[in-house]
Amino acid sequence: MDQDQKILVVGSANTDMVIGVDKFPLPGQTLLGNNFLLNAGGKGANQAVAAARLGGHVAIIARLGNDLFGNQTIENFKKEGLNVDGVVLDNKLPSGVAQIVVDKSGENTIVVAGGANLALNTKQINKNADLINASEVVLLQLEIPLGSVLYVAKKATSLGKKVILNPAPARKLSNELYANIYAITPNETETRYLTGIKITGEESAQHAADFFHNKGVRVVIITLGAAGAFLSTPDFSGTLATTEVEAVDSTAAGDTFNGALASALSKGMGWVDAVSFANKAAALSVTKHGAQASIPFLKDIQG
Numbered sequence: 460m461d462q463d464q465k466i467l468v469v470g471s472a473n474t475d476m477v478i479g480v481d482k483f484p485l486p487g488q489t490l491l492g493n494n495f496l497l498n499a500g501g502k503g504a505n506q507a508v509a510a511a512r513l514g515g516h517v518a519i520i521a522r523l524g525n526d527l528f529g530n531q532t533i534e535n536f537k538k539e540g541l542n543v544d545g546v547v548l549d550n551k552l553p554s555g556v557a558q559i560v561v562d563k564s565g566e567n568t569i570v571v572a573g574g575a576n577l578a579l580n581t582k583q584i585n586k587n588a589d590l591i592n593a594s595e596v597v598l599l600q601l602e603i604p605l606g607s608v609l610y611v612a613k614k615a616t617s618l619g620k621k622v623i624l625n626p627a628p629a630r631k632l633s634n635e636l637y638a639n640i641y642a643i644t645p646n647e648t649e650t651r652y653l654t655g656i657k658i659t660g661e662e663s664a665q666h667a668a669d670f671f672h673n674k675g676v677r678v679v680i681i682t683l684g685a686a687g688a689f690l691s692t693p694d695f696s697g698t699l700a701t702t703e704v705e706a707v708d709s710t711a712a713g714d715t716f717n718g719a720l721a722s723a724l725s726k727g728m729g730w731v732d733a734v735s736f737a738n739k740a741a742a743l744s745v746t747k748h749g750a751q752a753s754i755p756f757l758k759d760i761q762g
């Protein structure tokens with residue numbers, strides 16, 4: 460157990476199987492693809508790895524299959540320095556996988572089978588209550604059952620922990636969940652899905668932020684791709700620019716942003732500084748291909 464643990468991620472872990480093709484297969488067609496890549500993924504895992512690479516002390520509660528991918532994922536978590544006390548290998552369900560097909564233009568189709576992620580239940584969370592107790596920041600996404608997300612959020616909030624929800628992939632959320640999160644970090648698409656507001660500038664961003672504030676969320680961070688992030692807190696409101704970079708692949712930009720944010724907050728940074736740090740880290744991630752492969756280390760940012 461990491462005595463210094465300050466961040467807990469409760470979320471998904473997947474193995475991504477990526478095949479490059481010249482063009483997408485038609486229904487019923489078998490196609491010879493080009494290159495094949497096996498990548499560690501899942502929003503929970505990506506964000507935990509990002510938080511750890513960026514200097515955080517991180518534990519993860521996740522559920523994997525007791526299979527090849529599950530065992531490989533645990534080894535990867537350990538290599539990244541994560542506390543894996545809360546990781547369960549499910550004996551009945553397979554590990555979560557994503558089958559990704561990418562064509563020459565970079566367009567992709569993705570099919571995800573959630574597998575064991577969908578069985579991350581309240582019993583597993585209760586068994587790991589000490590990990591919630593030990594942490595200061597609890598980071599959640601929406602690739603596990605919503606009931607489990609709510610359960611962690613309520614427990615952590617009642618203990619005075621800062622709960623950050625990255626509402627991805629977008630799903631309808633209950634008022635009870637909103638009332639039990641401290642900060643929310645949607646991108647523009649998720650913001651529109653959740654609030655009905657299209658972001659066209661600062662006025663609409665503030666309007667969307669107010670939707671979340673009215674539901675009890677103290678801090679709203681809307682990520683704006685190359686334009687950085689809009690931050691709204693009781694003391695600050697405005698857009699924080701990100702670094703200008705040559706973007707090659709934005710996979711895991713949001714995950715890097717959230718992990719970096721958690722790491723910065725766990726070190727006592729204020730929201731403006733933490734969002735600026737997260738912008739820097741996420742900008743670096745878009746300069747490299749892949750998901751976890753593109754997540755930077757602290758030295759890359761300080762260097």
Ligand code: ADP
Nearest residue numbers: 646682683684685687701706712713738741742
């Ligand atoms: P998501 O990846 O979840 O769709 P965004 O596209 O908003 O979310 O990106 C998340 C963060 O990644 C942004 O707030 C920004 O810091 C960084 N980012 C994304 N795209 C770029 C880019 N082209 N140039 C610089 N930073 C970027």
